[in-house]
Amino acid sequence: MSGIVGFMGKRKAQPILLDCLDRLDYRGYDSAGIAISNLEGVEIRKTKGRIKDLRDVLLREPVPGGQLGIGHTRWATHGQPCAINAHPLTGCDARFIVAHNGIIENYPQLKKELEQEGHIFKTETDTEVIPHLLEQHDTGDFEETVRLVLPMLKGTFALAIMSQASPDTIIAVSQDNPLILGFGKGETFLTSDIPAILTYVREFYPIKNGEMAILTPEKVSIKTVTGDVLIPKRIVVDLNPQDVMLNDYEHYMLKEIFEQPKAIEETLAGRLSEDMVYLPELEEVWSEEKVQNLRKIDIVASGTSFHSGIIGKRVMEQLLGIPVAVSLSSEFLSEHPKLDEHTLVVFLSQSGETGDTLSALREAKKYGCSTIAITNTAGSTISRKAECTVFTKAGPELAVASTKAYTSQMAVFTALAIWLAQKLGGTGCAQIPDLIKSLARLKQDVESTLIMTQDAIDQFAQVIYDQDHIFLIGRGLDYVLALEGALKLQEVAYIHADAYAAGEMKHGTMALITPGVPVIALATQHQLLDKTISNIKEVKARDAFVIGITTVGDSLVGEVVDEVMYIPSTHPFLMPVLAAIPLQLLAYYSGTVRGHDVDRPRNLAKSLTVH
């Protein structure tokens, strides 16, 4: 999704805005722009491409002076990625300057009305209606004009607005789309995501629906859209600036893959004893009686989070013995299961801002469901809107492809399932002591998996990197993990990778198996090993090149595959956490050997706040 930044202070705005945009460009990287005010007027520079291209433009056409401004990095939704469509955008006469994230749903109608009033549109974007509307309703008072226009806009949006007539002011608005204020000494920041400004500030305030932030050199005021002044309650985010640095790594994706032991450790810290799981954040809301009254659970998520949701479903079903369904966020509104006050809906989201997941959360609340969010982002919209939140503590995830957030989600989801099972009692509880022991060892197992697989995967990637197709097969949780492995290969290596339930190949897909085609066979679920081995033999009989991933101590898989890779053995529910690692590494090394920008894959963005 697109990203917005803003700065107001006593230092030069341009380098700070560019630095923040650099850290935010995982939200979009097809075009970028900034607007800077030197208190006599506002100057805009924009370009197609990435922040480095914007830097080149600024070298050629510098913006003189200026201690306040806004910036934008775009992921196109309406209109091609090009300099004209890049933000900030202006109307007919550049009186108002707008950076926008989200979608203005009623823009066709607004555009038509404005064109009838004589406004000339220059871009194909939905955003452009905003500066035209501001011009149309300009009262001469910047704040009042914004206040008049906001109710005309339908959709989800975050806006940073400047005005030529009030060059010392930035107005920021957030409607179901994140925009966060950061407070430093004598300076204020705006950002779509906290990590972008983490090197500058620790105190934040997420602007809420129905509020406007008015930034001037003297002060920052938060007002309701009707003009009442509010006292913002700041949140302090305790993150280490090193977490957003590359340090010695070439890419964030590799850094984040290697941060998984720490992410798992921090996510589980204080939540486990020898035989119990503790989630104090749920205690106040979830009495034993409330858990006993639960009739079913729905899990809602998108992308990689959806894949950890499917694993979570299977773990919960076995531990709790009540029905658990899992839905894609984008499908939930049209096809959701029956919801009522006996339903718990769990929302999984690394960013806590995914638009579809947020809409599903609103829908669940309409039906009186209980809601729990699992997210990695403190202060995120989903964490604020859900009844309770259990945070993964993976630290900021900056590569577009999710890695450490995925494995941390699976760890925390298992902890949540155990916690509910403790309150519920029942047959599933017999597995709990074993599972807790495995959770307690998980960090070490993840560390060992990284050591055991990194070099072999790197070499393997050098062999298969030029393949057009890769198949991943597995049974049970191995199949669910195969879905995630395929997604990783698609998004960073741009290889057509598909996941199949191993037993389903013979029902059609086997026709695609040609001599030499790489098949990754996941065989980490011991109880399913015999059947998986039969399926491996089926693809081997068609001369596929099979790489098996199995656990230390298994001697069977190695006999039927071309190459075998061993990972540590843990509780079957947690095997996907370990087996995810070689698949993440494979995507990373295949992507780099193919020469891709693995941190910023083409056409993708992190944090998709549009529907």
Ligand code: F6R
């Ligand atoms: C894939 C990836 C995406 C996200 C999806 C949901 O590597 O990162 O598929 O998982 O966009 O994002 P969150 O978890 O932030 O809701």
